Amino acid sequence: MAEPSLTDIYNFLPIDAHWATAGQPTVEQFAAIQASGYEVIINLAMPDSPRAVPSEAELVGAYGIAYIAIPVVWEAPTPADFTAFCTAMTANQAKKRFVHCIANMRVSAFTFLYRVLALGVPVEEAHQALLQIWEPNPVWRQFIDEQLATYLRLNNTTDAAQ
Template sequence: MGDPIDIPNWYRLDDQLTTSGQPSGEQLAAIAALGVRDVINLALHDHPRALPDEAATVAALGMRYIHIPVVFDAPTTADFERFCAAMADRGTRPVHVHCIVNARVSAFLYRYRREVLGWDEAQARPALDAIWRPGGVWARFIGDTARAELPHQMMATPPQT
């Protein structure tokens, strides 16, 4: 089975890690069919595009659901620490990480790759830039002081890798 590229901003980072915007119930089933065992959601449950009772949908598909609600205008170090703990807890199980449009996720993974995995800028930045170029609070969150006073710039069409 191929990747469910119809999910908004679908992005495969490697064999064990995929990301996207908000998947539907049917799309979560396609993610489960890929062998994914953990789903991490960084979006708020009360967002208009959030899936009603996503935790139950994910559980019914045999996957583990981890919810780390990150307020878009106020990501915190505590949010990042919870994310790092969830990534460590999954071990080598395939994981899908999503939010509403894959902006939160790409920023968290960029920071995770830099701070936890020790990747350099040239290794970590392309996956972030494929989705967006954060400004403001998100630029500060990832340590990009050059963009801290600039607005966010979303990419038109992320690559479907």
């Protein structure tokens, strides 16, 4: 059997040389994540998801990778969830980060918002990466729109909406 590869991970999408997103890796695929030099794993999946890896934090820790769990309820993402994600991303910006959930849908939405709001990536560029994974459903579309509107209101600017 061939060694697991990052590209074998469901919905794997590299954002840049130090940041990749994906769906849930298998137990075996965590070895590929470690071999690729990732230093931090941020998991947005609920721990009771049927496809979650039991004891993922311990498994990742055994590989010497820092682990951050930010469980985001699929049907009800919150601003607090996104704030926790931004905090984790910013605190680890100098490290190689692997961010996942179950299908890379939660992650791709948060990644879109983070790239636009925190990194200043043009909306259209960030949106193209989002669309490589999915077209957000009404719950997530509303969440994205609300986060963008809140940012614009707080910053009294239209730059992010361009």
